Amino acid sequence: MTNPLTLAAPTTSRGVGPDRTGLLAVDATGLHKSFGAGSRRVRAVNGVDLQIRPGEVVAFLGPNGAGKTTTIDMLLGLSKPDAGSLTIFGRSPRAAIAHGLVSAVMQAGGLLKDLTVRETVAVTASLFAQSQPVDEVLERAGILDLAGRRVEKCSGGQQQRLRFAMALLSDPGLLILDEPTTGMDVEGRRDFWQAIRADTARGRTVIFATHYLEEADAYADRIVLVRRGEIVADGTAAEIKNLASGRTVTATAGNADAATLAAIPGVDSVESRAGKVRVRTKDSDAVARYLLTATDAVDLEITSHNLEDAFVALTGDQDETDETPEAPEAPETTGK
CATH class of the missing domain: 3.40.50.300 (P-loop containing nucleotide triphosphate hydrolases)
Structure with a gap:
């Protein structure tokens, strides 16, 4: 039986397992x-x-x-x-x-x-x-x-x-x-x-x-x-x-104006839907101050960016059509 998933030769002696070589893996x-x-x-x-x-x-x-x-x-x-x-x-x-x-x-x-x-x-x-x-x-x-x-x-x-x-x-x-x-x-x-x-x-x-x-x-x-x-x-x-700078401010605010939020210095993006707003910003204090003093905002929450945020920020591409393609899939094999 051939097994394309275990890439190790049938003539091998036992592998090193955990580090026994002192070399980089x-x-x-x-x-x-x-x-x-x-x-x-x-x-x-x-x-x-x-x-x-x-x-x-x-x-x-x-x-x-x-x-x-x-x-x-x-x-x-x-x-x-x-x-x-x-x-x-x-x-x-x-x-x-x-x-x-x-x-x-x-x-x-x-x-x-x-x-x-x-x-x-x-x-x-x-x-x-x-x-x-x-x-x-x-x-x-x-x-x-x-x-x-x-x-x-x-x-x-x-x-x-x-x-x-x-x-x-x-x-x-x-x-x-x-x-x-x-x-x-x-x-x-x-x-x-x-x-x-x-x-x-x-x-x-x-x-x-x-x-x-x-x-x-x-x-x-x-x-x-x-x-x-x-x-x-x-x-x-x-x-x-930590490489994805800034934080996300979310709140329930029926009268928050998206354009005003977007104009606050440090704001990267604003999402507003069904009375809820979500603001990505480098200055969460300024956004929170506006929401709490100039709108009817409740349930305000400030969170740091998660791994998905960092992934999108660091690997995202404005020009999707220029994306480098992967190599063609190699044929399956048991070992070399």
């Missing part, structure tokens, strides 16, 4: 990647520098077309950079994969519906010269109690945890998750991330791309934002939020 400098030619040539990745220490949990975020998929493809050895250097635990991506140092959990695919959960993991384990015990990885993925269930009877969240168990077989030092909870319900997403977080507590390095910003806020030690193939912010969730 990811060391990328000046990465460039373009596609097409002539006037159709586009830059998917444009000078990315990224250093990730062993044991970090890093969210890799950006709008569609920002270069996330292309960068992940390079980390997985599915694509080579046009320029720049990239090593994983001191090795090239393909060499790191060949030594079982890298595994990936993708959105879908790679499962045979007629096999049981345990059979699926056991068949994948047979591809490795050495691997972690089947029941051990099932337990760490939180699905040991589902070992006898056929894959087709598993929910979407349970199938993703099965893919997670398969990815753990080589005891990889680096685990890459590409939109791993797309299509899951709230409970499934919560259970999946509990399993991931419990495993990363052992020191494994994790990079994940997601459109669910609350996941990045809740589970990442560090957030990297990319736009047009470039990193535009890199820090903790709190540091990223």
Whole structure:
């Protein structure tokens, strides 16, 4: 059986797991990647520098077309950079994969519906010269109690945890998750991330791309934002939020004039609907003073910007038609 989700070679010895090398988990400098030619040539990745220490949990975020998929493809050895250097635990991506140092959990695919959960993991384990015990990885993925269930009877969240168990077989030092909870319900997403977080507590390095910003806020030690193939912010969730200057003032105010609010110095935007106003501003005191003294405002609330606000502010683009496209999807593969 081929498994496009666990990128580790069948001839490998056991991976490094948590940091045993003293090297950076990811060391990328000046990465460039373009596609097409002539006037159709586009830059998917444009000078990315990224250093990730062993044991970090890093969210890799950006709008569609920002270069996330292309960068992940390079980390997985599915694509080579046009320029720049990239090593994983001191090795090239393909060499790191060949030594079982890298595994990936993708959105879908790679499962045979007629096999049981345990059979699926056991068949994948047979591809490795050495691997972690089947029941051990099932337990760490939180699905040991589902070992006898056929894959087709598993929910979407349970199938993703099965893919997670398969990815753990080589005891990889680096685990890459590409939109791993797309299509899951709230409970499934919560259970999946509990399993991931419990495993990363052992020191494994994790990079994940997601459109669910609350996941990045809740589970990442560090957030990297990319736009047009470039990193535009890199820090903790709190540091990223602080980059979106200003606050939001909301209130119920039937007689508030949107034009007057917009004219207050520091105001960035005004939304007024059904007697409620929402003002983004760099001077929340001035807005609050106007609302409380010149209108019938009640239930006034001032909040700092959240991760979504920072994401929009730092990665938004006025010219949507000029967005850098992602690279074409690479063919699925078991390993290199």
